[in-house]
Amino acid sequence: MLSRDEYLAAWSRWHGDTDPADSRWVHGWLTLAYTLAVPLARLSPLVATALGLVVAGAAVGPAAAGGGWLVVCGLLIGLSGLLDSLDGALAIAGGRASRRGFVLDSAVDRLTEVAYALAFWVAGAPGWLAVAFGALCWLPDYLRARAGQAGVSETGAISVWERPTRVVMSAFGLGGAGVVALLGIEVGGHDVVAVLVTAGAAVGCLLGVVGTTQLGVQLRRALGEETPAG
Template sequence: MLSRDEYLIAWSRWHGGTDPAASRLVRGWLTLAYTLAVPLARMSPLVATALGLVVAGAAVPAAAAGGLWLIAAGLLVGLSGLLDSLDGALAIAGGRASRRGFVLDSVVDRLTEVAYALALWAAGAPGWLAVTFGALCWLPDYLRARAGQAGVSETGAISVWERPTRVAMTGMTLGGAGVVAALVSPAVVVGIGTGVGCLLGAVGTGQLGVQLRRALED
């Protein structure tokens, strides 16, 4: 098992040289995943990947139930994000990382983000806003993938809209709506949270677009 610092360096290599130290949120998220991975070192990364997708899917009916179930939906979203990071920590720190696993993990990430958008819609967010939120979850990683196909070896600096931010925004929006359900309409809280997420997504995509444009012009 790699040490935490070795794991962070290896994670950076697998993610186009992205420095996790550039964001306290990302570095803290990866450190938490590594801490969880140490006692679970024998678990297959594929198990964590599958569980993450199942848990994210379970957040949708919980969000649709409304009321205090929204708190459960928020917790499920957070847990799915941790499981997603756990599979990467198990694979990289355990020396089991592979290109096949890397691609599979990316596909599952996109599927869980579909579940996040569906959960926000089920909880009361307008359909167009939930679709926009989901699209902005997908777009940065699509841009990075296409830039990589065009020969860009670096994925760019960490933006304000990385995977941990998407998970946190979805989880806190759903959970927060559940906490104040007796005082404020959950649909209002979810709509505002989803809107803020879209704003962060637009800013983050813009940041990434500027970085990739410079890289493509070199």
């Protein structure tokens, strides 16, 4: 098992030499994943990947139930995010990382984000806002992948809309609305829970736009002024 510093260095190599120290938030998230991985070193990364996807899908049910069930939804989303980070930590720190696993993990990440967007929708957020939220979860990684195909080896500095932020925004946006429902808070007869769910999705979209813009500026600089082929 690699040490924590060795794990962070290896993670950086697998992610285009992105330095996790550029963001205390991402650095802390990866450190938590490594801490969880150490006692579970014998667990297969594929098991953690599969569990993460199952748990994310399971969060949609409590979201549809609404009310206090949204707390359960938020907890399941947070757990799915931890499982996602755990599989990477198990693979990298345990010396079992592979290109196939890297691609599979990325694909599962996108599927879990579909579940997050769906949870926002069934919990009361407008359909167009939930779609926008999901699209902005996908767009940064799509841009990085396309830039890589164009020959860009760097992935750019860490933005405000990385995977940990998406998980936490989803978990708190939905789980926080559930807490309000359990407390029975009402404002002028309005459905406060639906308002909070919509606000959570809207804040996520705002962060998504900012983060994608940050990434776009960095990739534009890396790509130069060349006209893309095709």
